[in-house]
Amino acid sequence: xxxxxxxxxxxxxxxxxxxxxxxxxxxxxxxxxxxxxxxxxxxxxxxxxxxxxxxxxxxxxxxxxxxxxxxxxxxxxxxxxxxxxxxxxxxxxxxxxxxxxxxxxxxxxxxxxxxx
Amino acid sequence: xxxxxxxxxxxxxxxxxxxxxxxxxxxxxxxxxxxxxxxxxxxxxxxxxxxxxxxxxxxxxxxxxxxxxxxxxxxxxxxxxxxxxxxxxxxxxxxxxxxxxxxxxxxxxxxxxxxxxxxxxxxxxxxxxxxxxxxxxxxxxxxxxxxxxxx
Numbered sequence: 001x002x003x004x005x006x007x008x009x010x011x012x013x014x015x016x017x018x019x020x021x022x023x024x025x026x027x028x029x030x031x032x033x034x035x036x037x038x039x040x041x042x043x044x045x046x047x048x049x050x051x052x053x054x055x056x057x058x059x060x061x062x063x064x065x066x067x068x069x070x071x072x073x074x075x076x077x078x079x080x081x082x083x084x085x086x087x088x089x090x091x092x093x094x095x096x097x098x099x100x101x102x103x104x105x106x107x108x109x110x111x112x113x114x115x116x
Numbered sequence: 117x118x119x120x121x122x123x124x125x126x127x128x129x130x131x132x133x134x135x136x137x138x139x140x141x142x143x144x145x146x147x148x149x150x151x152x153x154x155x156x157x158x159x160x161x162x163x164x165x166x167x168x169x170x171x172x173x174x175x176x177x178x179x180x181x182x183x184x185x186x187x188x189x190x191x192x193x194x195x196x197x198x199x200x201x202x203x204x205x206x207x208x209x210x211x212x213x214x215x216x217x218x219x220x221x222x223x224x225x226x227x228x229x230x231x232x233x234x235x236x237x238x239x240x241x242x243x244x245x246x247x248x249x250x251x252x253x254x255x256x257x258x259x260x261x262x263x264x265x266x267x
Contacts, residue, residue: 058219
């Protein structure tokens with residue numbers, strides 16, 4: 001139970017960075033930390049006590065493998081999620097570069113004041 | 117843009133073959149060990165980014181220009197769709213129609229190997245194209261480089 005609590009602390013730290021910082025790159029880093037926390041949570045659901053990695057080696061029989069291995073399905077879904085996070089990060093960085101080119105600053109409070 | 121110093125260039129020249137070979141190994145054994153197409157493609161793209169940083173952008177353009185990165189990207193996606201469409205010869209769409217014999221060898225698990233290779237090519241071209249678009253073709257960076265040259 002403790003590890004889910006620590007994971008939610010990681011998520012809240014990322015959320016704090018996204019909301020309370022004014023610099024645009026720091027907001028992007030906060031969003032990336034939130035993505036890490038969510039991916040870690042999905043992997044933690046499939047954990048089993050004293051489990052082995054879900055790799056079937058040649059010198060293993062099927063019964064002990066099914067009993068002892070960690071659930072591999074959340075890991076597969078998290079792989080897709082990591083790829084989506086990479087594309088969103090590329091788009092965020094491109095938009096922030098374009099904002100810098102237009103407003104000459106990374107400060108979010110300044111950008112809201114300059115209209116057009 | 118020229119590259120970096122002599123030490124970086126020599127170290128890159130020694131290491132770049134090992135990095136590419138490791139990325140291809142992770143792709144090809146994706147159905148047996150952890151990894152697969154996406155991880156191998158990221159490693160290949162990072163190797164090419166290392167080559168760009170160490171030797172300058174003109175050298176990397178001769179290896180993979182933006183036109184060929186776009187072509188490779190679409191080729192990878194098209195190959196994935198073609199392998200799924202070839203499943204109609206054995207039943208339904210996206211079926212694993214290659215025989216799945218002798219476990220723990222390279223040519224088991226059917227079409228997963230071909231799909232891993234297609235994903236590796238696509239991810240490699242895409243990530244390198246994103247790197248090019250953000251650093252070399254971005255208007256902000258090119259304006260900064262031009263203003264540096266005027267001084």
